[in-house]
Amino acid sequence: MFARAREDLEAAMLNDPAARSHLEVFLAYPGVHALWLHRIAHRLWKDDHPLAARVVSHVNRFLTGIEIHPGARIGRRVFIDHGMGIVIGETATVGDGSLLYKGVVLGGTSLERTLRHPQVGRNVVIGSNACVLGGITVGDGAKIGSGSVVIRDVPKGATVVGVPGKIVIDERGRRTGALADHAHADLPDPVALALSRLSERVRNLEAKLGASPGDVSQEDGAAEDSAAAKGGATSDAPGTAAGDGADPPAGKPKPRK
Secondary structure (H helix, E strand, O other), rough: OOOHHHOOOOHHHHHHHOOOOOHHHHHHOOHHHHHHHHHHHHHHHHHOOHHHHHHHHHHHHHHHHOOOOOOEEEOOOEEEEOOOOOOEEOOOEEOOOOOOOOOOOOEEOOOOOOOOOEOOOOOEEEEOOOOOOOOOOOEEEEEEOOOOOOOOOOOOOEEEEOOOEEEEEEOOOOOOEEEEOOHHHOOOOHHHHHOOOHHHHHHHHHHHHHHOOOHHHHHHHHHHHHHHHHHHHHHOOOOOOOOOOOOOOOOOOOOOO
C-alpha cells in the first residue's frame, strides 16, 4: 500500500513540472487523493460491500471533483493532472503509467451489464475534455488529443484527434517526428489538413485551366461592367424617359405649350 502511494507521488513529480516537493503533492494534489480513495472503494467493491464502496466513491467526488466508479480498475503510476470533471465508468480499465487530464470521460454506450467502458492500455495519454466511449480498446502508448471523441479501437502507439476521432499518426509513427507526451499544441488538425488539401486542388485546377485567381476576378468585373452598360442603354432608349416628347397615356389630354 505504502509502496504504491510512493509511486503515485513519483508519478506526479515526473509528469507535472509545477510540483515542487513530495510533501506538496501529498497535501495538495486532488488527482493523487482521488486514486488513494478509489483504492479503498475498489477494495470494498471486490469484497462485496457495494454500498460502502459507492459511499467512499461519492465522498471522493465531493472532495476532489473526480468520479471513479469503485468497480473501475486503475493501474500503477497513473497520474491524473488537473482532474476536475473526470469520469471513469464501472467496467473501465486504465493501464500502468497512463496520464489523464481535466474532464476526461471513459464512458459507456450501453445499458447492459457487460464490458461497456473503454479498456485503456499502458502509458496512454488522454488530453483535456476527451471522451472515450464504449467497450473499445486503446492500445499501449496511444495518445488522444484534447476534446476528441473516440468511439473505435485505437491501435497501440497511434495518435487520435477530432470529432469523431481520427487516427493521424499510426502505430508505426508515420508522420514527421514523434510527439512528446505533453505536446498537445503540436497535434495535427484534420479539419485544417482537409482545407489545405482542398485549396491545393483548386490551385491545381486553375493551373490546368490556364487561369489565375486574379484573372477570374477581372473577368467577373468585366462582366458586371458590361451588364451595367447594357442597362444604361436600355433606360436611355427613345420613348422611355420623361420629357422625351412621347405621347401621354390614353385618356389624358396633352399639356398645352
